[in-house]
Amino acid sequence: MKFNNRIIFRKKYREFIHGNSKFLLPAVLSTLFMLVVIFLNMWSVFFFTVFFMIIVIVGYRTKDKTLLSILLFAFFLRLFFLVLYNLGLNLPDSNGDARSFQILGWEAIKNISIFAKVRLYPKIIALIYFVTGQTTSVVSLLNVFFGSLVVVNIYYTSLFLTNNRKAAGRSALTAALFPSFILYSVLTLREMPAIFFVSLSFLKFLEWLRRNNINDFVWGSVFVVIAVFFHGAFFLILPGYVVLLIYLLARKQKYRKSFSIIIIIIFIVLLYILFPVFPHKVPVTSVLKGGFSYLDIVLNKAARGGSAYLKNFYPHSIFDLVWMTPVRMFYFLFGPFFWTIHKAIDLFGVIDSMCYIILFCFALKGINFIKRSNVIKESKRILIFFVLITFFTVWIGLSWGTSNFGTAIRHRTFLAWMMFPFATFPLKMQ
Numbered sequence: 001m002k003f004n005n006r007i008i009f010r011k012k013y014r015e016f017i018h019g020n021s022k023f024l025l026p027a028v029l030s031t032l033f034m035l036v037v038i039f040l041n042m043w044s045v046f047f048f049t050v051f052f053m054i055i056v057i058v059g060y061r062t063k064d065k066t067l068l069s070i071l072l073f074a075f076f077l078r079l080f081f082l083v084l085y086n087l088g089l090n091l092p093d094s095n096g097d098a099r100s101f102q103i104l105g106w107e108a109i110k111n112i113s114i115f116a117k118v119r120l121y122p123k124i125i126a127l128i129y130f131v132t133g134q135t136t137s138v139v140s141l142l143n144v145f146f147g148s149l150v151v152v153n154i155y156y157t158s159l160f161l162t163n164n165r166k167a168a169g170r171s172a173l174t175a176a177l178f179p180s181f182i183l184y185s186v187l188t189l190r191e192m193p194a195i196f197f198v199s200l201s202f203l204k205f206l207e208w209l210r211r212n213n214i215n216d217f218v219w220g221s222v223f224v225v226i227a228v229f230f231h232g233a234f235f236l237i238l239p240g241y242v243v244l245l246i247y248l249l250a251r252k253q254k255y256r257k258s259f260s261i262i263i264i265i266i267f268i269v270l271l272y273i274l275f276p277v278f279p280h281k282v283p284v285t286s287v288l289k290g291g292f293s294y295l296d297i298v299l300n301k302a303a304r305g306g307s308a309y310l311k312n313f314y315p316h317s318i319f320d321l322v323w324m325t326p327v328r329m330f331y332f333l334f335g336p337f338f339w340t341i342h343k344a345i346d347l348f349g350v351i352d353s354m355c356y357i358i359l360f361c362f363a364l365k366g367i368n369f370i371k372r373s374n375v376i377k378e379s380k381r382i383l384i385f386f387v388l389i390t391f392f393t394v395w396i397g398l399s400w401g402t403s404n405f406g407t408a409i410r411h412r413t414f415l416a417w418m419m420f421p422f423a424t425f426p427l428k429m430q
Contacts, residue, residue: 041135041137041138043132043133043135044138044141051075051141051144052075054145055075055145055148055149056072058149058152059152062152064165066165067155067168067169070151070155070169070172070176071152071172073176074147074148074151074172074175075145075148077176077177078185078186081183082137082141082144085186091183091186091187092349092409093183093184093189097189098189102125102136104118104125104126105123105125105126105139106126106129108122108125109127119229119230120226120229120230121193124139125139136188139188140187142193143184143186143189143192143193146185146195147181147182147184147185147196150192150196151175151176153199153200153203153417154175155171155172156168157202157417157421158170158172158421158425160210161383161422162421168421168424171421171423174359174423174424175416175420178355178416179348180413180416184410189410190231191231191414194231195413195417197223197227197230198223198224198227198234198237198417199417200223201221201222201224201227203220204216204217204220204223207220209383224237224241231414233394233398233411233414234394234414236394236397239389239393240387240391240393241390243386243389244383244389244390247386299400299403300314304403307349307406308403308404309403309405310328310331310403311403313328325399328399329396331399332395332398332399332402332408332411333356333360333395333399333408333412334356334357334360335349335353335405335408336349336350336353336405337350340405349406349409352409356412360419362422362424363423366424366425367388367422370422370425387418391419394415398414
């Protein structure tokens with residue numbers, strides 16, 4: 001039976017390649033030529049070939065031509081900007097942390113003590129450099145790969161929530177074209193790998209809720225931990241996960257005691273492991289640890305550089321903490337503003353903020369549509385409610401851990417992937 005399945009798979013794969021050869025062959029050959037000419041490095045060609053084949057296989061196995069087309073479009077669009085970047089195009093945020101990660105990765109392979117201390121993403125850069133030499137283009141290709149696969153995760157998340165392929169296709173296409181998603185799929189930053197694993201984790205939890213298969217629950221837990229190791233800010237997603245899972249498990253009598261206890265234990269362990277990063281992201285823990293003066297120090301450290309905002313905007317009481325939170329949330333998600341433009345590169349930040357304003361407005365419209373319509377089952381409405389709790393938990397935490405527009409532009413990509421399904425939902429009936 002397995003042998004017959006392999007024959008069928010190979011036959012369909014050959015039919016797929018033959019049917020799409022008009023697009024695939026010129027795209028692959030031209031891309032290989034550009035990689036050889038621009039990078040002059042066979043490692044780039046090798047990794048491009050590997051990543052491209054995986055993208056094609058993933059797209060083919062979805063059995064959805066629309067998703068396959070969007071996935072290939074997202075991959076080559078990101079690759080196009082990577083080529084421009086290597087030709088000398090000055091992309092926003094290409095210095096700072098992006099350059100620091102490259103330097104740190106190179107230093108880590110020369111000094112084992114540095115390798116042991118750095119976080120996961122610089123370790124990956126170091127391992128790539130160890131194999132390929134100081135080939136930054138391979139690191140960027142890895143981000144292009146993860147940034148393309150994020151589109152698939154968003155597609156299936158939207159499909160689960162809306163049960164409509166057109167709406168899911170719109171979500172995926174929005175993610176493929178979203179400016180900051182393209183940018184951070186090119187630069188040597190950790191945003192796209194982190195978003196890939198957290199969105200994959202969310203998908204696995206959805207599968208577990210649908211199929212009640214313990215393997216999905218285990219893999220969902222593994223992927224969210226990997227996302228946290230890529231970027232500590234993703235521990236903010238854990239409370240929403242735990243509340244959601246405990247609630248849903250409590251409704252199933254046979255799992256009420258055992259699984260609820262296991263989930264609480266896992267959550268406590270994760271909090272214990274990640275506790276050192278709490279004060280930098282959650283204002284309440286800052287106050288508990290060292291009072292409002294300690295929170296002032298944390299915020300002052302975040303408000304660095306020429307694009308800092310809300311300087312000296314620090315709480316000195318619980319009342320201040322409450323009324324300042326919406327202000328910080330607004331600045332974090334919708335800044336920078338026109339009056340903060342000082343140089344040409346700041347225009348990208350304004351364009352990005354306009355994209356988030358539009359995305360957020362459509363997401364609100366989608367949520368309102370869900371409340372007024374009966375097209376979503378009650379069980380999924382409960383799930384959407386907890387997704388919103390998770391969204392606002394992350395939003396509040398990140399807004400207090402950020403006082404710099406450059407950092408805000410990067411970190412709010414952690415919210416975008418949760419907005420895409422809602423933003424395209426009201427269009428699904430059209």
